[in-house]
Amino acid sequence: MWTFKQSHAAALRTAAAAFKKQTGITVKIDTYTPDDAYTTKVQSAAKTGDLPDVLEVHSDGEDRVFGAAGIVSDISADFKGDWAGRIQQPVQDSGLVTAERYKNSIPQVAKDHGIKQGARYSVPLTVGTFGIVFANKKMLADAGINKTPANWEEFLADLKKTTGKNPKTGGLSLGLKVQATGLTWVLQPLAFSQLGKQGYESLFKKDPAADFGSPAGIKVLTQYNQLTPYWMPGTQSLTIDEGDQAFAQGKSAFDIGGTFTLAFLKQNGMNPDDVLAFGLPSPKDGAIPKRALGPLALTSVSVAATSKQPENAKKWMEFLSDPKIAAQFAKDSSDVPATELGAESATVLGPTLNALVQSFKGTPENTYEPSPKIEFRPPGYEQDDAGAILADLTPLKQQSVQSTADKLRKLSLSYWAAAKQ
Template identity: 50%
Template sequence: MQRHLVIWIPPAARREPGFTFSEPSPPRNPHPLRKEDPDDNWCKTSQLYDHRDSAARHHDDDPGRREMTAARKRTRILAVAVTLAVGLTAAACGGSGDGEAGTPAAGQTLKMWTFKRSHADALNKAAAQFKSETGIAVTIEAVTPDDVFVSKVQGAAQTNGLPDVLELHAGGEDLEMGASGLLSDLAADVNDAWKQRLLPTTRETGVMTQQRIDIVANDSPFKQVKPGTRFSVPFTAGAFGIVYANKEKLKAAGLSADTPPKTWEEFLDALKATTAKDPKQGGLSLGLKTSQTGFNWIYQPMAHSYLGKEKFQALFAKGAAQGFGSPDGVKSLELYSRLTPYWMPGTTTLGIDEADIAFAQGKSAFDVGGTFTLAFLAQNGLSPDKVLTFPIPPPAEGQNKEISMSPLALTSLGITSTTKNREAALKWLDWVTSPKGAGVVAKSSLDLPATDLGAEAESLLGADLAALQKYFTGAPESAYDAADVTFFPSDYDQVKPGDVMVRLTPLKEATPEQTGTEMDKVMGAMWKSTQ
């Protein structure tokens, strides 16, 4: 049975992780992300279709499914709007509705819409530099929140008023709009050299694959799209499982504010020190009101590094011979349960944004989120130079001694099928996803680019942001890829294991052994449902 990848983008990246990747078919929901702009009401996901979209924004029983349902409704509405406006049945097969093409000329003006208000200033800075180099102007308009953005695109499609370029949710919204005829096919334009400068795990974002076509309903516009059609280019990227530490609290506890813990045990020692120094405000914050955050953002990367990829994936396997109740599984749960004394008071009552805000306000010494969390903390008054960042560290006795986080594309850029300035728009996409252009946007917005900046990262981004991007690279065996759900049951529901894990810690209602048994029952039920 095929699965959807749902990516969950956070509020910061969409700050409520939840936007919408939506392959018109129900997805699972994996890792909550976060809300991005204060007026961004939709969640974004970044973890798998089901997970990606499902990431679940937060709070309700299954926010991921709710988001996907809403996303599918928006897709249907959009498809109708486009059909009425342009009759683009053929355009859905590959962008045949492209506007006039030609050599871009100085003096042209492009229009670009983004759903991310936090990107507007950064894009304007990039546009000014782009104009100085090419003579082509780019007018940026931020349209928020998400539902307003979608409505505006819908209305513009009906009146032939679409802009030249759109920034969209990657791996979902871009495909939906492309299949509905709004976006041009960029497959012939994005050559190997362009793709090679992108982070490897983001390169095929925006490309319609045969798998995506096969899993949708027969009446989906995806069925009319040729495999290999590219509707967008990845623009920003991020990863989960990033720890933020308050440097002042580290210093107060006698710890280094510049050297992150190298192992899980050193991380626990640091938590012990900050909690001893300040029992009320020295602990760890995380939005466990969305129960799967602990399971997805802390336990899974830690267990992956402890067990290694093969044994980690075996935890979720059908039959569970090497499942959570096995000796290895129980040991990984015991390691995770060692966080119990150090949670911030009331953490199970906090949503993702609330936990991040609490950290920004000094109510905890550590916070766990994603790379996208940095921008949200800055929006809430905590300067990037005041925090030490590092990925969930590997246990000392684990299989992998280092860990890296495979990035997910969060947003992407597409060229509308009705543009009359296609060549100029391509030039803009090429420039803004180059190291120079991507660096300008990232440094101002604090959102990491999907462009691999390599050795140029620190000079282009500054030390604080570059410190985050370095965690995207590492030995293949030590890379934790949150988007890989090929080993999950197709009806995987991340909320169920998340609820079980909260009973283990911080609630202390179950032992690691009891938790392992319960987790295997949960996985077994989902595999049975899959059959």
């Protein structure tokens, strides 16, 4: 098996040892990084017939591209029963060529042109989401904080305490050089909590009584702007990795990222036990005071079309979905598995990783979906454009809340007009 995730390699080898003990089948794990080098390696090996039996792939994109190229096999006939039932329901369709995905692949220019409707080219291995807050436990203790904030107001109060204790290192880091992060990782889940699903979606529509320029829009922009005094100095110039590294180096007390951030922090020398993790808190007076965060499939596993042991390859993939194996994989990799884990897994995962798993626990009504199945934004909507407008509000302080609201309204209307809708 090949993987592009260095943080997964040791965890996969531990699972492989358990698999050999149970089945007698040996699985060899090889790692190739970075991502682009891995893709090149796979494409080259496909031409020479040197592919492994199993590939770890990026979910909902790379898997279909490899499927279209004949690099990986269709395993739709095998993914059923107990195996399919173990995977978290929101991501069970990941890897499957749905009617919509097939329709999008029909143009010759589509990267996945040639895929077959109903085929399955991968099974989710790990999942994740955005809008996770990480906090340095020692810095919290030094500021007199000993619990997770229950709501947005308590989160702001905690930021005030940590920056009061140390103005230079007590703030909040986020890779705002990637302009969409402020929008997608903070403002959107915050708006969903404050306004509810319908109110949140209306921000991007054409009704002036409910869009960003409305009182509801002004409300959530004002809440987002409350972070302005607490940003780590220079956070607007940091990439996502640099923002996380700053937190790992003690340059900020809080960091906003995703579930996947924990593994990166571990790679950069942080002990997960020294980190408090929680979903971005909801406003206490919001429509959804207890909001969950919907998972996305991040990485998946596929069977190479040239595998000489396809049945053993599928046995290995199914083995990885076993709840006990998945929980141990999660602990070893500091990543969240696609398998639905029961309450008994908490003792294996530990408090920090378990908090990430718990952030997914919700109902359809109270769960913010970072990638909604039904699009409500205007066609062609570019998140970076909205993110750039938000950056001028905070942290740059170049625009007011009202002017930011006006610009976001104008932006959405320009997309609707371009789409002639």
